[in-house]
Amino acid sequence: MTSLSVAHQPRSNAAAPATVEQRPLFGWLFALAVVCTVAAYARAIYFTPIEALQGASQKIYYVHVSAAMSAYLALGILAVLSIVYLWIRDERADRLAESAGEVGLLFLTVVLTSGPLWGKPIWGTWWTWDARLTLTLFLWFLTAGYLVMRGAIEDTAMRARYSAVLGILAALLIPFIHLSVYMFNTLHPKPILLKPDRPSMPNEMLVTFFAMWVAFTLLCLALIRARYHYAVDRDALRALESGGGDA
Amino acid sequence: MSVLEADRLTRAFGGRRAVSDVTLELNGAECLALFGPNGAGKTTLLRLLAGLLKPTAGTARIDGEALRGDPTARAQVGFISHQSMLYDALTVRENIELAARLYGVADARRATEKVLCEMRVLERAETRVRALSRGLQQRVSIARALVHRPRVLLLDEPYTGLDALGAAALTETLERLRRDGGGGNGGATMVLVTHNIDEGLALATHAAVMHGGRVLRLERREELDSTSYADEYRELVGGAA
Amino acid sequence: MRPALLTATWLVARKDLAIEFRTRTAFLAVLVFAILGVAIFYFAWDSTAVAAIDLAPGVLWVIFTFSGLLSLQRSFGVEQADHAMDGLLLSPIDREAIFLGKALANFVFVAGIQFVTIPAVALLYNLPSGRAVAILLAIALLAAVGLVAVGTLFSAMAANTRLAELLLPMLSLPFFVPVVYGAAQATATLLAGRPAAEAWPFLKLLIAFDLVFLFACTLAFPFTLEE
Numbered sequence: 001m002t003s004l005s006v007a008h009q010p011r012s013n014a015a016a017p018a019t020v021e022q023r024p025l026f027g028w029l030f031a032l033a034v035v036c037t038v039a040a041y042a043r044a045i046y047f048t049p050i051e052a053l054q055g056a057s058q059k060i061y062y063v064h065v066s067a068a069m070s071a072y073l074a075l076g077i078l079a080v081l082s083i084v085y086l087w088i089r090d091e092r093a094d095r096l097a098e099s100a101g102e103v104g105l106l107f108l109t110v111v112l113t114s115g116p117l118w119g120k121p122i123w124g125t126w127w128t129w130d131a132r133l134t135l136t137l138f139l140w141f142l143t144a145g146y147l148v149m150r151g152a153i154e155d156t157a158m159r160a161r162y163s164a165v166l167g168i169l170a171a172l173l174i175p176f177i178h179l180s181v182y183m184f185n186t187l188h189p190k191p192i193l194l195k196p197d198r199p200s201m202p203n204e205m206l207v208t209f210f211a212m213w214v215a216f217t218l219l220c221l222a223l224i225r226a227r228y229h230y231a232v233d234r235d236a237l238r239a240l241e242s243g244g245g246d247a
Numbered sequence: 248m249s250v251l252e253a254d255r256l257t258r259a260f261g262g263r264r265a266v267s268d269v270t271l272e273l274n275g276a277e278c279l280a281l282f283g284p285n286g287a288g289k290t291t292l293l294r295l296l297a298g299l300l301k302p303t304a305g306t307a308r309i310d311g312e313a314l315r316g317d318p319t320a321r322a323q324v325g326f327i328s329h330q331s332m333l334y335d336a337l338t339v340r341e342n343i344e345l346a347a348r349l350y351g352v353a354d355a356r357r358a359t360e361k362v363l364c365e366m367r368v369l370e371r372a373e374t375r376v377r378a379l380s381r382g383l384q385q386r387v388s389i390a391r392a393l394v395h396r397p398r399v400l401l402l403d404e405p406y407t408g409l410d411a412l413g414a415a416a417l418t419e420t421l422e423r424l425r426r427d428g429g430g431g432n433g434g435a436t437m438v439l440v441t442h443n444i445d446e447g448l449a450l451a452t453h454a455a456v457m458h459g460g461r462v463l464r465l466e467r468r469e470e471l472d473s474t475s476y477a478d479e480y481r482e483l484v485g486g487a488a
Numbered sequence: 489m490r491p492a493l494l495t496a497t498w499l500v501a502r503k504d505l506a507i508e509f510r511t512r513t514a515f516l517a518v519l520v521f522a523i524l525g526v527a528i529f530y531f532a533w534d535s536t537a538v539a540a541i542d543l544a545p546g547v548l549w550v551i552f553t554f555s556g557l558l559s560l561q562r563s564f565g566v567e568q569a570d571h572a573m574d575g576l577l578l579s580p581i582d583r584e585a586i587f588l589g590k591a592l593a594n595f596v597f598v599a600g601i602q603f604v605t606i607p608a609v610a611l612l613y614n615l616p617s618g619r620a621v622a623i624l625l626a627i628a629l630l631a632a633v634g635l636v637a638v639g640t641l642f643s644a645m646a647a648n649t650r651l652a653e654l655l656l657p658m659l660s661l662p663f664f665v666p667v668v669y670g671a672a673q674a675t676a677t678l679l680a681g682r683p684a685a686e687a688w689p690f691l692k693l694l695i696a697f698d699l700v701f702l703f704a705c706t707l708a709f710p711f712t713l714e715e
Contacts, residue, residue, distance in 0.1 A: 345499065
């Protein structure tokens with residue numbers, strides 16, 4: 001072996017941070033989403049007929065169902081990104097999964113609050129263990145657990161790996177929860193006074209549903225995007241703070 | 248083909264490179280004494296060479312086989328650190344026999360007896376580890392690393408906590424291993440991390456200094472001047488030792 | 489010759505069980521918790537409104553879940569002291585063997601708890617027969633597989649985080665729901681003397697869960713190791 005001598009150390013091994021773009025957190029997509037949401041709300045409240053059997057409170061259902069769709073979209077993104085992360089180990093996948101998780105939790109909370117608000121006047125109770133609400137409840141627990149676990153891990157690589165593992169396992173769990181709830185409901189019929197099946201919808205209601213769904217989907221994507229940009233900035237700041245002092 | 252090889256090994260944690268572009272080669276019956284201040288990356292380098300860590304870039308090889316993803320290469324390595332890696336509720340014998348079985352040693356019982364004898368802890372074989380003094384635990388920990396007769400021995404400050412008797416037993420064992428050791432294929436290859444320059448140079452055939460994740464200086468034992476080495480070392484690491 | 493997967497699994501499991509047997513305090517503590525819980529539940533119910541025998545399955549499965557969690561908490565603690573886990577990782581055994589060995593040891597631990605708790609439930613809640621106890625034990629063993637598969641993995645993960653004792657239940661409990669549901673419904677069906685065919689869908693749910701998650705968690709375990 002030959003002897004090596006190195007004259008001096010390079011100053012820092014951390015990648016020099018790129019100039020942070022001056023971009024607003026909430027961009028054009030968010031503005032578009034807000035406009036669509038306001039329009040959809042307006043349509044739902046003022047321009048859609050009141051449902052005969054359930055009355056005005058039925059209109060919460062537009063929000064309830066659309067929020068559920070958005071929640072599933074966000075969590076679906078989380079599940080896919082978990083697989084992607086374990087495959088390519090790119091931290092951007094992890095950041096996007098984190099953002100999707102938070103936004104998903106937000107929409108799940110909307111579902112869980114709008115459900116009882118709708119249910120009380122219709123069913124007479126705040127809570128029923130119906131399929132969607134129960135599944136949403138468990139998704140809420142899983143997502144909250146995901147975010148709490150992320151908060152409890154300092155090391156970024158470990159956090160990303162653990163989150164990805166949890167995301168994939170949670171995705172595997174969903175069919176089992178679904179099946180359990182389905183079996184529970186079919187085998188234990190509940191005594192409820194009024195069982196509002198989804199009535200056949202006149203066109204105006206369908207259009208409103210569609211409008212609300214589009215608006216919430218845009219909102220979901222816009223929020224994920226904004227949250228992702230926040231995560232990028234936050235991580236860049238952390239890298240600057242910790243990378244500065246090493247030789 | 249060398250026994251132990253590091254080929255541009257790099258390991259980063261987040262944005263920080265703990266080990267940066269380290270290349271070295273060692274053959275049988277060679278011992279590299281690795282010096283360096285705290286935080287220089289010596290432990291990380293050892294863990295990379297043991298297969299406990301995955302390199303960010305570069306490769307670690309044993310007998311030409313890359314360590315990553317190859318359990319048989321891992322089986323050639325013995326690793327000693329200041330963590331004992333022992334189960335303190337089990338006895339000395341149980342710990343060593345477990346290690347022997349995990350490595351697939353043919354006659355685990357006999358190999359255990361032998362190594363306990365070498366490290367002079369045979370009379371405490373049935374004692375639970377938690378009842379032993381720190382120094383004895385260290386000896387048992389060393390026995391655990393040697394029971395499968397590794398070709399490559401990685402030692403991270405092994406003299407920590409050893410009394411004079413234990414230190415002598417260790418030096419004797421290491422010397423013997425280096426000369427004829429291994430699996431009967433000639434002497435073992437060793438990397439010894441230590442803060443004590445004299446202790447390190449006593450066993451070494453090669454010496455290196457690490458700082459800031461890089462190997463600053465690497466040479467054969469006979470090429471260096473042991474009297475001035477300590478001073479040169481201090482100068483090299485700029486008083487950060 | 490490096491040990492095969494099953495051999496290595498058995499080595500790890502035997503080691504864990506030896507350590508557990510040496511100290512025994514964890515087992516006794518969980519056992520006391522389980523039986524105390526069973527007793528307390530009895531007083532929490534209006535025994536005139538609900539017959540003890542109808543109450544028993546619910547109580548049993550709730551206690552099964554929480555004593556299971558307690559059992560799992562200690563699972564990776566032993567590897568953290570003195571970095572003993574490094575010793576396992578350095579050796580040439582498959583990473584999956586570490587997981588399966590620990591899961592097997594946890595299974596034996598949980599089964600041991602159930603072997604005492606279930607007869608205790610039968611005694612305190614006046615279950616009619618030995619047949620009831622046998623049914624409960626069999627289903628408990630089936631449920632324990634799923635519980636232990638998920639719980640061992642999350643125990644490994646939680647051990648490396650700041651909120652270990654909080655995270656293990658928080659992450660695991662949603663996963664235990666299909667297990668508890670399947671087990672409780674199967675138990676209730678069989679104890680009420682209804683035909684076994686009625687219990688079969690619940691048992692299928694349980695078995696499917698066990699298989700899927702034993703497989704998935706074994707595969708996931710290497711990803712949770714720092715490398």
